[in-house]
Amino acid sequence: MDIIVLGLSHKTAPLELREKLHIPESDLPDALEGLGACGQILERMMLSTCNRVEAYAVVDEVEGTRRFLVEYLAERNKLSPEDFEPSLYLLTADQAVRHIFRVASSLDAMVVGESQILGQVKAAYGTALERDATGLILNNLMERAFHVAKRVRAETGIATSAVSVSSAAIELAKKIFGDLRGRAVMLLGAGKMSELSAKHLLAEGVGSVIVANRNITRAVELAERFSGRAVHYDAARAEMVRTDIIISSTGAPHQILSKADLQEIIVQRRNRPIFVIDIAVPRDIDPAANEIDNVYLYDLDDLQGVVQANLRERQREADRAEVLIDREVAQFTHWLESLKVVPTIIAMRRKVESIREEELERVLAKLHDLSPEERQAISLLTSSIVNKILHDPMTELKRQSALRDGHLYVSVLRRLFAIRDE
Amino acid sequence: MQLTLSYLALLLYLAAGLGYLGSLRVSHPRLLRAAGVLARTGFALHTGALAIRLYQEGHPPGNLAEWLSYYAWAIVAVYILTEVRYESKVIGSFVIPLAVLLLGTSAALPKAIESLSPPLKNIGVWTHVILTLLGNAAFALACCGALMYLLQERQLKSKNPGVLYHRLPSLNLLDNLCHLALSLGFPLLTLGLLSGALLAYSTWGSFLPWDGKQIWSIVTWIFYAALLHGRLAGGWRGRKAAILSIIGFCGVVFASLGANLLIRGTHAF
Numbered sequence: 184m185d186i187i188v189l190g191l192s193h194k195t196a197p198l199e200l201r202e203k204l205h206i207p208e209s210d211l212p213d214a215l216e217g218l219g220a221c222g223q224i225l226e227r228m229m230l231s232t233c234n235r236v237e238a239y240a241v242v243d244e245v246e247g248t249r250r251f252l253v254e255y256l257a258e259r260n261k262l263s264p265e266d267f268e269p270s271l272y273l274l275t276a277d278q279a280v281r282h283i284f285r286v287a288s289s290l291d292a293m294v295v296g297e298s299q300i301l302g303q304v305k306a307a308y309g310t311a312l313e314r315d316a317t318g319l320i321l322n323n324l325m326e327r328a329f330h331v332a333k334r335v336r337a338e339t340g341i342a343t344s345a346v347s348v349s350s351a352a353i354e355l356a357k358k359i360f361g362d363l364r365g366r367a368v369m370l371l372g373a374g375k376m377s378e379l380s381a382k383h384l385l386a387e388g389v390g391s392v393i394v395a396n397r398n399i400t401r402a403v404e405l406a407e408r409f410s411g412r413a414v415h416y417d418a419a420r421a422e423m424v425r426t427d428i429i430i431s432s433t434g435a436p437h438q439i440l441s442k443a444d445l446q447e448i449i450v451q452r453r454n455r456p457i458f459v460i461d462i463a464v465p466r467d468i469d470p471a472a473n474e475i476d477n478v479y480l481y482d483l484d485d486l487q488g489v490v491q492a493n494l495r496e497r498q499r500e501a502d503r504a505e506v507l508i509d510r511e512v513a514q515f516t517h518w519l520e521s522l523k524v525v526p527t528i529i530a531m532r533r534k535v536e537s538i539r540e541e542e543l544e545r546v547l548a549k550l551h552d553l554s555p556e557e558r559q560a561i562s563l564l565t566s567s568i569v570n571k572i573l574h575d576p577m578t579e580l581k582r583q584s585a586l587r588d589g590h591l592y593v594s595v596l597r598r599l600f601a602i603r604d605e
Numbered sequence: 606m607q608l609t610l611s612y613l614a615l616l617l618y619l620a621a622g623l624g625y626l627g628s629l630r631v632s633h634p635r636l637l638r639a640a641g642v643l644a645r646t647g648f649a650l651h652t653g654a655l656a657i658r659l660y661q662e663g664h665p666p667g668n669l670a671e672w673l674s675y676y677a678w679a680i681v682a683v684y685i686l687t688e689v690r691y692e693s694k695v696i697g698s699f700v701i702p703l704a705v706l707l708l709g710t711s712a713a714l715p716k717a718i719e720s721l722s723p724p725l726k727n728i729g730v731w732t733h734v735i736l737t738l739l740g741n742a743a744f745a746l747a748c749c750g751a752l753m754y755l756l757q758e759r760q761l762k763s764k765n766p767g768v769l770y771h772r773l774p775s776l777n778l779l780d781n782l783c784h785l786a787l788s789l790g791f792p793l794l795t796l797g798l799l800s801g802a803l804l805a806y807s808t809w810g811s812f813l814p815w816d817g818k819q820i821w822s823i824v825t826w827i828f829y830a831a832l833l834h835g836r837l838a839g840g841w842r843g844r845k846a847a848i849l850s851i852i853g854f855c856g857v858v859f860a861s862l863g864a865n866l867l868i869r870g871t872h873a874f
Contacts, residue, residue, distance in 0.1 A: 340632035361775035453840030
């Protein structure tokens with residue numbers, strides 16, 4: 184009995200291939216049933232997102248299952264196995280467990296620490312659960328995976344830093360101003376990117392948004408969307424004294440704010456800091472303005488730099504997460520091992536007990552004139568012998584089941600005593 | 606007994622300090638929490654040690670070693686209050702090592718008190734000492750806040766944020782912290798100077814004995830007065846104020862320690 188993971192992801196297959204094998208949510212129950220047709224598959228679930236298509240299963244026999252799954256996927260998507268087999272990976276035992284933990288914790292994602300994947304895994308598991316496609320092992324495994332994902336998010340910094348340009352801008356603003364509530368924002372020019380940043384800022388609770396544009400109609404249009412004010416471009420300068428965050432993205436072919444301009448503004452602001460995000464190409468603001476005390480000027484490259492730095496930070500935290508996951512995998516494997524011993528012990532006792540009863544009956548049938556006490560004594564004798572013989576092996580088996588090679592002991596015992604799998 | 610407690614407190618502060626510094630490198634909330642607990646426990650022991658000493662000896666700090674120990678205590682006390690107010694535990698990574706430095710130096714210095722003139726054992730002295738101590742602790746906190754501000758500002762200006770960018774709080778918080786500490790420290794320093802002058806009068810008959818310590822304290826007082834005025838009225842905030850806070854604290858340190866070691870005077874231990 185093995186846990187397996189079979190599938191492909193953004194790490195092994197390009198988008199064109201992944202989209203061919205993608206299983207839409209509505210088709211998932213169907214696919215689960217299709218997998219159920221294979222006798223070797225005891226428990227199953229399927230996960231299909233834009234970045235991966237994977238099957239998690241508990242199976243009797245690995246190779247047969249693999250062939251079945253490949254054929255099923257080929258047939259279902261009208262492909263031939265050669266088309267996608269090279270991109271498939273097959274993981275078993277603790278490698279499979281580790282992979283599932285890593286996927287749920289977003290360590291296998293395109294952007295480490297992304298938040299969508301956990302919800303997607305939970306949804307996929309939910310569907311499988313509804314269809315009774317899972318069992319004891321997969322249920323425990325997935326519950327454990329969700330717990331591990333929670334731990335990783337809570338105990339490492341894997342998801343705390345900004346990895347997109349617009350969220351990096353917000354992160355920077357927070358590092359300058361602390362709380363963004365009540366802050367004044369100005370949009371110079373009314374482009375798509377500044378709109379996006381403004382939206383994020385509003386979500387953080389900024390106090391007011393002013394849109395300044397050459398085309399006043401466009402400015403009014405945008406300002407309305409943010410419940411803000413629109414001013415004509417020429418009036419913007421006066422408003423800047425009251426502005427904490429400026430997002431500049433005009434189409435101007437030259438600089439619209441010089442270092443001297445910002446020097447004057449900061450003096451008028453009595454040195455209250457100002458955060459200027461220049462996402463225009465060519466740049467709207469003289470880069471030398473960053474040299475001014477309390478002026479923080481970032482252009483697109485700078486924001487990208489922050490994103491890169493954050494990605495490196497995430498990678499560092501991901502390494503710590505791997506250590507955490509290693510420990511969880513060990514714990515889960517331990518639990519799995521302990522599972523195998525219980526039914527074996529039960530089966531052993533049952534077999535031995537049935538032999539005892541049979542033999543006892545047979546001999547008592549031949550001994551006619553025995554008193555009840557004597558029959559009792561003989562019965563007790565057989566019990567006693569059987570229990571004493573079994574005691575040492577059962578104790579040792581229980582002890583071994585907690586160790587690495589426990590499953591070997593279980594297998595050997597089952598084979599030696601011809602205990603059939605039920 | 607009190608010596609053992611002091612050493613234990615020092616060890617706990619050291620452990621806490623390492624914990625705080627470690628958490629600058631690695632984002633681990635449990636580590637930060639543990640460091641906080643260690644610092645508080647160390648503080649409790651430190652308080653015990655000082656209380657016992659007080660009960661046994663009954664006089665205010667009589668030599669450099671004692672003074673440093675009290676100072677370290679005051680700094681940790683002020684810091685714990687800050688942690689409660691600001692929720693950002695990262696400040697500990699600067700304040701606690703400072704406390705370790707002070708208490709460690711205290712432990713290394715000779716404990717003997719040379720001579721204690723009788724007038725030193727009265728309430729007037731105690732008032733002066735406590736006011737000065739708390740004022741200095743507030744300035745130490747302002748200095749730590751200023752240091753952190755400069756570090757975070759460098760991260761933001763360089764466009765190449767490192768680990769500190771994530772761990773340190775916002776510039777706004779640090780600037781507010783610095784300002785708060787200065788606003789507390791200045792009145793305390795003022796009262797400290799006044800109580801000192803009164804004490805000088807009652808002891809030696811003159812408000813201004815003009816010893817090294819007093820001179821430097823007055824210089825420091827003028828400096829901080831200018832700084833606070835600059836902040837409130839002149840828009841001195843951010844980098845400028847931070848650097849001045851650090852310079853001011855150097856003045857404080859010099860007034861407390863250096864003036865004694867370099868210039869002989871009535872204030873000397």
